[in-house]
Amino acid sequence: MRKRFDLTFPPRQSLRPVIYHLVKDFDLVPNILRAQIQPAQQGRMLLELTGSKDAFASGVEFLESQGLTVSEAAADICLDEDLCVVCGLCTAVCKPGALTLDADAQLVFDKDKCVYCEACVVACPRRAVTLRF
Numbered sequence: 001m002r003k004r005f006d007l008t009f010p011p012r013q014s015l016r017p018v019i020y021h022l023v024k025d026f027d028l029v030p031n032i033l034r035a036q037i038q039p040a041q042q043g044r045m046l047l048e049l050t051g052s053k054d055a056f057a058s059g060v061e062f063l064e065s066q067g068l069t070v071s072e073a074a075a076d077i078c079l080d081e082d083l084c085v086v087c088g089l090c091t092a093v094c095k096p097g098a099l100t101l102d103a104d105a106q107l108v109f110d111k112d113k114c115v116y117c118e119a120c121v122v123a124c125p126r127r128a129v130t131l132r133f
Contacts, residue, residue, distance in 0.1 A: 001050070001051065001052065001053055001056065002048060002049070003048070003049055003056065003072065003073075004033070004046060004047065004072070004073035004116075005046075005048075005049065005060070005070055005071065005072060005073055006044065006045075006046055006047075006070075006071050006072070006073045006116075007045040007046075007047055007063065007069070007070055008042065008043070008044055008069040009037055009042060009043035009044070009045070009068055010042060010067050010068070011040050011042055012040075012067070013066060013067050014037050014040065014041060014043050015039055016066065018062075018063060018068065019032070021062060022049065022059050022062070022063075025062070026051070026059040026062065027051055027052070028049045028050065028051040028055050028056070028059050029049065029051060030047055030048070030049055031047070031048040031049075032045060032046075032047055032048075033046040033047065033048055033115040033116075034046040034115045034116070034117060046073055046115055046116055073116055076109075076111065076131070076132045077098070077099070077109050077111075077114060077120065077129060077130075077131060077132075078129070078131070078132045079107055079128055079129055080127075080128045080129075080130070081128075083126045083127065083128035084124075084126065084128040084129075085126060085128075086101070086107060087125070087126075088101055089124060089125065090107070090120035090123050090124050090129050091107070091120075092123070093119040093120060093123040094119065094120055095117070095119070096113045096114065096115055097110070097113055098110050098111070098112075098113035098115075099120055116131065118131065
């Protein structure tokens, strides 16, 4: 089983080894997709976890007991084809290459590459790109 979580770290938790405990104590395999964590400041992390269903429940419970806010990450990028004019601005700001234009000038989304940074949402002048939770 694999899921993505959006974690918010309170300032006092920014230096605690919570990812270590997910691996060591709960047998979860973490993949940090995006993180912005600095000492004594609130931080955020997009974390993909792989493991058993029971391990997920225990791991999330542990994170919450440590003061982190845990929510499931966005499920998908959505494109409103009626609003989209295929200008390509969303592809220009997509650093991981999750949004591309194919040979027929159609927008292609690769969910496995997406880190849900929302740069494409902000860049779209027509607000045709949104996140679905």
